[in-house]
Amino acid sequence: MSAPTYDLGTLHGGLRLPANKSVSTRQPIINAPLPSQLVLPITQHVGDPAQPIIGIGERVLKGQLIAEMTGSLGAPVHASSSGKVIAIEPRPVSRRNGDNAPCIIIECDGKDEAIQAADAMPNFTEISPSSLLRAILQGGIVGLGGAVFPTAQKLMQARTCDIDQLLLNGVECESYISCDDMLMRERAGQVISGAQILMHALEIDKCLIAIESDKPEAIRALGGVLGEMDDSRITLKQVPTIYPSGGEDQLVQLVTNREVPSGGLPSDVGCLVQNVGTAAAIHDWIIDNQPLIARITTITGDGVANPINVRARIGTTIEDVITLAGGYTDRARQLIIGGPMTGKSVTTDRVPLVKSTNCILVSSETPSAEPEMPCIRCGDCASVCPVQLLPQQLFWYACADNEIKLREFGLIDCIECGCCDLVCPSHIPLTVNFRVAKGRIRELADEKARAVRARQRFEARNDRLEREKSERECELRNQKDLAKKAGPSAIAEILKRKQQKNEDDS
Ligand code: SF4
Numbered sequence: 120m121s122a123p124t125y126d127l128g129t130l131h132g133g134l135r136l137p138a139n140k141s142v143s144t145r146q147p148i149i150n151a152p153l154p155s156q157l158v159l160p161i162t163q164h165v166g167d168p169a170q171p172i173i174g175i176g177e178r179v180l181k182g183q184l185i186a187e188m189t190g191s192l193g194a195p196v197h198a199s200s201s202g203k204v205i206a207i208e209p210r211p212v213s214r215r216n217g218d219n220a221p222c223i224i225i226e227c228d229g230k231d232e233a234i235q236a237a238d239a240m241p242n243f244t245e246i247s248p249s250s251l252l253r254a255i256l257q258g259g260i261v262g263l264g265g266a267v268f269p270t271a272q273k274l275m276q277a278r279t280c281d282i283d284q285l286l287l288n289g290v291e292c293e294s295y296i297s298c299d300d301m302l303m304r305e306r307a308g309q310v311i312s313g314a315q316i317l318m319h320a321l322e323i324d325k326c327l328i329a330i331e332s333d334k335p336e337a338i339r340a341l342g343g344v345l346g347e348m349d350d351s352r353i354t355l356k357q358v359p360t361i362y363p364s365g366g367e368d369q370l371v372q373l374v375t376n377r378e379v380p381s382g383g384l385p386s387d388v389g390c391l392v393q394n395v396g397t398a399a400a401i402h403d404w405i406i407d408n409q410p411l412i413a414r415i416t417t418i419t420g421d422g423v424a425n426p427i428n429v430r431a432r433i434g435t436t437i438e439d440v441i442t443l444a445g446g447y448t449d450r451a452r453q454l455i456i457g458g459p460m461t462g463k464s465v466t467t468d469r470v471p472l473v474k475s476t477n478c479i480l481v482s483s484e485t486p487s488a489e490p491e492m493p494c495i496r497c498g499d500c501a502s503v504c505p506v507q508l509l510p511q512q513l514f515w516y517a518c519a520d521n522e523i524k525l526r527e528f529g530l531i532d533c534i535e536c537g538c539c540d541l542v543c544p545s546h547i548p549l550t551v552n553f554r555v556a557k558g559r560i561r562e563l564a565d566e567k568a569r570a571v572r573a574r575q576r577f578e579a580r581n582d583r584l585e586r587e588k589s590e591r592e593c594e595l596r597n598q599k600d601l602a603k604k605a606g607p608s609a610i611a612e613i614l615k616r617k618q619q620k621n622e623d624d625s
C-alpha cells in the first residue's frame with residue numbers, strides 16, 4: 120500500500136471554517152425506506168432535459184430507463200423503484216429554488232422489483248475503453264460532488280486531451296457536509312474499484328485520491344483496501360482542511376502543482392477530477408448493474424433532531440428524509456439544499472432529493488439581515504479569493520453591467536465559493552451579484568451565438584439562390600447555343616421537352 124503523502128502545491132486564499140460534521144458522522148449510513156411516491160425531475164444534470172419514454176399508467180421496474188438523454192450534455196433518468204407512472208407534470212424542485220420543473224411521478228408498489236438489465240461487466244479490463252465509455256453513458260451517472268456534469272461526456276472530452284492523472288476528489292471542504300466521508304469509510308472498496316474503471320476508460324495508470332487530513336477513518340478504510348488490492352497505480356494524498364480546497368482547479372493546483380489556465384479545464388494540464396461518490400456510482404453500474412438511482416445525503420443542522428447520513432432513492436422527498444432524521448426541532452428557521460456556503464435556500468420540503476443533493480441543512484439561522492454598507496476598500500475579499508480575483512472591482516463592474524471589464528477581470532473564473540461574502544465587513548452580497556452577472560454574460564454569449572447561426576443560415580440561403588439562378592442562366596445559354604447550331608427542328612424538340620417538363624412538375 121502507498122503511504123499517504125503530503126508534498127503539496129499552493130492554495131491561494133481560502134478560509135478555515137468550523138467543520139460541524141461530527142454530529143452527522145456518529146452513526147453509520149442509514150438506508151431510507153422506500154417512499155410511497157417518487158418524484159423524478161427529467162433535468163438532474165447540466166445539459167438538455169431527458170425525454171420521457173414511458174406513458175402514464177405504465178408499470179416500471181427498478182433501474183428501468185424512463186427518460187432518455189437528449190443533446191450532447193444529456194443524461195438518462197431511471198426508475199428508482201418499481202411501481203406505476205401516475206403523472207408527468209411540473210413539480211417544485213430545488214434546482215429552481217422550489218419553482219416547478221417537469222417530473223415523472225411513480226407510485227411505488229413496495230415490491231422494489233428490478234429490471235433484467237444488460238450484463239454486468241466485472242471483467243471490464245477486457246472491454247475496450249470506448250465501449251466502457253458508451254456503457255457509462257447509459258448509467259445516468261453525473262458528477263455527484265454537486266456539478267452534475269454528465270460523467271461519460273467529461274471522460275470523452277478528457278480522452279481528446281493529453282491526460283496522465285486521475286484525481287479522485289475526497290476533499291469535502293464545506294462545513295456540515297459529510298456524505299463523502301461516510302462513503303469512503305463504508306464503501307472504500309467501491310470507490311477504489313470505480314477508480315480502476317476510470318483509469319481503464321482513460322487509458323492511464325496514475326490515480327491520486329485526495330482526502331482531507333481531518334478524516335482519519337476514511338483514510339484508514341481506503342488505505343486498508345489499497346493494501347489488500349496492492350494496486351501501486353493508486354496513491355492517497357492528504358490535504359489540509361481549508362475551504363475551498365475541494366474546488367476542481369484548486370485541488371489540481373494543491374495536489375499536482377499544475378495551474379489550470381483562466382477559462383480552462385483540469386484536462387488542459389493533464390488531469391481529470393472525479394468525485395469519490397461518482398467513482399462509487401461507476402462501480403455500482405459497471406460491476407453491479409445498478410444505474411444511478413440512489414445516493415448518500417447528509418441531513419444535518421441544529422434544525423433537525425438527529426443529524427444523519429442517509430442512502431435514499433433519487434426522487435424521495437426532502438420531507439421524508441428529514442422525518443428519518445427525527446424531524447424538525449423548534450429551532451428550524453431555514454432549509455438549505457447543499458452546504459452553508461454554496462447551497463440554495465428553499466421554502467418547501469416537498470422537493471425531491473436528486474442526483475446533486477449532497478446535503479440538506481436545516482439551520483436555526485435566518486439569511487443575513489445585516490444592512491449592506493458601502494465598500495471601504497479593505498481588500499479582505501481579495502485576500503481570501505482562491506482564484507486571486509479582485510471581488511470589490513468585479514462588484515463595481517457587475518453593478519455597472521460592464522461586460523467587457525467583467526471579462527477582463529476574470530469573472531468567468533469565479534467559482535462562487537462565497538469566501539468574499541463571508542469576510543466582507545460591509546456585508547455586500549458579492550457572490551449573488553457575480554452569479555447574476557455570469558448568467559447575463561452567458562445569455563449574451565448565447566444571443567451572439569444565435570445571431571451568428573441566423574446570419575450563417577441567411578448567407579447560406581442567399582448563396583444557394585444565387586447558385587441556382589446562375590445554373591438556370593447557364594442552362595438557358597447552352598440551350599440557345601445548341602438551338603443556333605441545330606436549326607428549327609432542334610428548337611421544336613427543346614420546346615417540346617420543356618413543355619413536357621412543365622407538365623411533369625405541375
Ligand atoms: S471586503 Fe467588502 S468592503 Fe472590503 S474591499 Fe471587499 S467588498 Fe469592499
Ligand code: SF4
Pocket residue numbers: 500503504505506507508510532533534535536537538539540549550553
Ligand atoms: S465567490 Fe468568486 S470572487 Fe468571491 S472569493 Fe469565491 S471565487 Fe473569489
